[in-house]
Amino acid sequence: MALLDERKTDVGVIEGRFIKAKLQQYGEDVLKSSKKHRRINRFSSSKWDTGSISVSDNAVDYRILAPMRFVDMKTRKSRGYTRGTRKIPGGKKKKKNYPVHNKPTMVHKKFLVKSLSFGFTEEVKQQFRALAEKEDFTKI
Secondary structure, three states, X not given: OOHHHHHHOHHHHHHHHHHHHHXXXXXXXXXXXXXXXXXXXXXXXXXXXXXXXXXXXXXXXXEOOHHHHHHOOOEEEEOOEEEOOXXXXXXXXXXXXXXXXXXXHXXXXXXXXXXXXXXXXXXXXXXXXXXXXXXXXXXX
């Protein structure tokens, strides 16, 4: 049976709903955790709160400001430059970092992989079957 045909079967639909629910939960957890880390590190400007997550079928779209990724980095590469009368050498420079993007994303990704790998048990299948039947009855 082809993969596309398998997705249209009853089990494929239930598995798709499970994956979509887990991805939605992952997105909400990442946003909440990122917001908490920003608050702890005193990112008080409202421009940092523009992150959003959208889930479609089996893909997560995580949109944040581009500078947020660079705030999280521990080092930066710089060219040598002169500041006033003092020459600053180039190379890798340490800088103050704030774990507001990578840490929340990767921590929750670990739990997402575990829940997708081992969380689709028979009990969960029954719950999603009941949910699917309930939604089918409401459409009639």
